[in-house]
Amino acid sequence: MIVVREYDWSRDLAGVEDVERRCEVGPSGKLSLFTNLLGDPLCRIRHSPSFIMLVAEMGTEKKEIVGMIRGCIKTVTCGIKLDSNHKPQNDTVKPLYTKLAYVLGLRVSPSHRRQGIGLKLVKMMEEWFRQNGAEYSYIATENDNQASVNLFTGKCGYSEFRKPSILVNPVYAHRVNLSRRVTVIKLDPVDAESLYRLRFSTTEFFPRDIDSVLNNELSLGTFVAVPRGSCYGSGSGAWPGSAKFLEYPPESWAVLSVWNCKDSFRLEVRGASRLKRVVAKTTRVVDKTLPFLKLPSIPSVFKPFGLHFMYGIGGEGPQAAKMVKSLCGHAHNLAKDGGCGVLATEVAGEEPLRRGIPYWKVLSCEEDLWCIKRLGEDYSDGAVGDWTNSPPGASIFVDPREF
The missing domain is CATH 3.40.630.30 (Gcn5-related N-acetyltransferase (GNAT))
Known part of the structure; x- marks a missing residue:
């Protein structure tokens, strides 16, 4: 029964x-x-x-x-x-x-x-x-x-x-260099909420309580990328507020937020052969020993590891995908500092900005x-x-x- x-x-x-x-x-x-x-x-x-x-x-x-x-x-x-x-x-x-x-x-x-x-x-x-x-x-x-x-x-x-597609990228032992042509600005939760409601509230599945998401203890922040030469990328104090920013935006810009899944759950890959484990460990050792080479390395995913999740990805302009790539690099460095093994996101299958999101196909799910x-x-x-x-x-x- x-x-x-x-x-x-x-x-x-x-x-x-x-x-x-x-x-x-x-x-x-x-x-x-x-x-x-x-x-x-x-x-x-x-x-x-x-x-x-x-x-x-x-x-x-x-x-x-x-x-x-x-x-x-x-x-x-x-x-x-x-x-x-x-x-x-x-x-x-x-x-x-x-x-x-x-x-x-x-x-x-x-x-x-x-x-x-x-x-x-x-x-x-x-x-x-x-x-x-x-x-x-x-x-x-x-x-x-x-x-x-x-x-x-x-x-x-x-x-x-x-x-949609689940895109997963490993967190390397080295930090990712960001483009010198891009400035990354961290928004406070009030400004982030305003930006999302003004620009993304008609996007399918947008949560009406976005303020609860952005103010949650697991939220690591919302970040906007703008061209360094623009008035918004000229240094501290240049952010005018989301409403003014959207009224007079730069030619290209992008936004994303980061969520800390590591404090909720851990993942572990099982079933790997001994050879794959040795190869993965070798890439990490080389990456840590010679970080200036910026060699891709496989994190230790064969024991419990954490992840950060990128969400709210959007932007406008001909260089928006490049802006997204810089934001993903910034999120990677946050994940490295946080001790995470991977960085993940989920986007629509036809999302135009996905070409700016780095990911490994072997770790990802192209069609959820x-x-x-x-x-x-x-x-x-x-x-x-x-x-x-x-x-x-x-x-x-x-x-x-x-x-």
């Missing part, structure tokens, strides 16, 4: 950790990736406005945790408000918000699979979503994870929606899969149609709280 109930830290922690240890995750055909949640199974959802974790328990006398699922709800942009003629209201583009739920961290013990436990966990989670007013639910999974895809699209009524389901009527003010049928845009805003 399977009972699905809310997670109770005082009695379920050991059982949940045991299932996590036995459920290695990662793209099939590659090295398996194990996630260490640092003693907090709620770490990937607890910073969201509303969240819950459910566990599946089996047995009568001796009860055993055999599965779990996490979910959270937030309000995000799903389009723009249109009038009856399908044009922006009042000649201005305003975001259209919807209440969106996210399913993540579904795990079923290997010894109890194919018994309907995963399906039962999803159905119970969706019921909680509906009770809390969510209009849509979505999940992210590897495109080649057939079991997960079949569960959600075949049995739970989800449809394929977006195919997001699936979505409409839970009920969309009651958003100005809502038109069904979001699940909307075509993809050039960009998406990936919330770091759910990476």
